[in-house]
Amino acid sequence: MDEANDSAQFLRNLGFPLVRVHHSLNHFDFTKAGRRILVIGPMGSGKTEFSARMWRDSLVALRKGKVAAQATTSSGADRREIFVVRSSLDSARFPDYPADALAYRGGYERCGDHIAPARDSFALETLIAENPGIGTWIVDEAAFYDERVAYLMKDEAEARGLVFVLPTLVLNFRREIFNQTARLLLDTATDVFPLSAYCEHSDCLADSLYTYRYYTVDGLECPALYFDPLIIIGGDRAKKDGKEPNYCTRCDGHHWLPGKEYSYFTLKPLGEAAARGDTKPLLAELNAIAGNIIQSRLYASLASRYLECASPCPEQMHALKVPCIAERALVYLFAEQNLLSADQLREATEVLGLDRDYLMRRLSDNRRPIKL
Numbered sequence: 001m002d003e004a005n006d007s008a009q010f011l012r013n014l015g016f017p018l019v020r021v022h023h024s025l026n027h028f029d030f031t032k033a034g035r036r037i038l039v040i041g042p043m044g045s046g047k048t049e050f051s052a053r054m055w056r057d058s059l060v061a062l063r064k065g066k067v068a069a070q071a072t073t074s075s076g077a078d079r080r081e082i083f084v085v086r087s088s089l090d091s092a093r094f095p096d097y098p099a100d101a102l103a104y105r106g107g108y109e110r111c112g113d114h115i116a117p118a119r120d121s122f123a124l125e126t127l128i129a130e131n132p133g134i135g136t137w138i139v140d141e142a143a144f145y146d147e148r149v150a151y152l153m154k155d156e157a158e159a160r161g162l163v164f165v166l167p168t169l170v171l172n173f174r175r176e177i178f179n180q181t182a183r184l185l186l187d188t189a190t191d192v193f194p195l196s197a198y199c200e201h202s203d204c205l206a207d208s209l210y211t212y213r214y215y216t217v218d219g220l221e222c223p224a225l226y227f228d229p230l231i232i233i234g235g236d237r238a239k240k241d242g243k244e245p246n247y248c249t250r251c252d253g254h255h256w257l258p259g260k261e262y263s264y265f266t267l268k269p270l271g272e273a274a275a276r277g278d279t280k281p282l283l284a285e286l287n288a289i290a291g292n293i294i295q296s297r298l299y300a301s302l303a304s305r306y307l308e309c310a311s312p313c314p315e316q317m318h319a320l321k322v323p324c325i326a327e328r329a330l331v332y333l334f335a336e337q338n339l340l341s342a343d344q345l346r347e348a349t350e351v352l353g354l355d356r357d358y359l360m361r362r363l364s365d366n367r368r369p370i371k372l
Helices: 003-013 047-061 066-072 121-130 148-160 180-188 260-275 280-291 297-306 314-321 325-336 342-352 356-365
Strands: 036-040 077-087 101-104 107-110 115-118 134-139 163-168 191-194 210-217 220-223 246-250
Touching: 036 047, 036 148, 036 180, 047 077, 047 101, 047 107, 047 134, 047 163, 066 077, 077 121, 115 121, 121 134, 121 148, 134 148, 148 163, 148 180, 163 180, 210 314, 220 314, 260 280, 260 297, 260 325, 280 297, 280 325, 280 342, 297 314, 325 342, 325 356, 342 356
Parallel strands: 036 163, 036 191, 077 115, 077 134, 134 163
Antiparallel strands: 101 107, 210 220, 210 246
């Protein structure tokens, strides 16, 4: 008899009628070795809180005796012993909590010397080597790491029975696989825990799996354009600066993402022409965006899709109110599409009088730092 049928029979024995039995999250099973567990969902769905529950479960399990220890230990590593690895790129989150806190929106757990930051798979490999008795590793935001991390964890899990728990985004704000690392994590995972949340639109109670990025300008919600920089490092607090994004979770109907068609019909082809040496069309479009956006092909594209159509959605036009749109387009073409050279980026910045500070911060966020 499987677990669901077993629970149903138990309830029938207590006098309940035939009902559908749903299981909430169970206590973590530290006896199972070698797992790579993806905990996925949008921002705010409880991925880090899942880790905090595991931490609390480990404190209970560690009070058990020798028989329990034998069941949870392989190659000298006890899976009841948890080490939390935080992405060093995410250090701005929850700045008011203690340095050793595993922090989430509802609180935190103090992890003492069982928590440390890491920037890449090599730093994680060093932590594993320095802590041979740790059997369970919670690697937060693993999709921010280099691709090598997926196979490092697979090899360690298979060789020593270590367990890796990976609370991470696998979809970016564009509703696409976040990056190649996320794709490899999906490929090498043994278990997946998908978490969802209510859509955070004020009029909606639908279930949501998507992270939505938006900006606040003059009190208006301004959805991020499709070509907004892929990675923007920052805290978890609401921001009213139009250069810094806010995030929430949204369902299909309220996850607005203007500019996707423009990115492929217009912006990327202009970048490809620049890569062949013809930068004039790109500079002309960026000049219109930066100086008089109504004259740009970007405005025409959005207006045709969200104003001059059978089902208007004027909220999507608010995306054009955010500052530094030309700068965002350059980051997309240089750091993500690899179509512009560093010299072409510097030329465009100089000729158009763009915001150097914004550009350098976003390029650094996306691991393509250059001096402008």
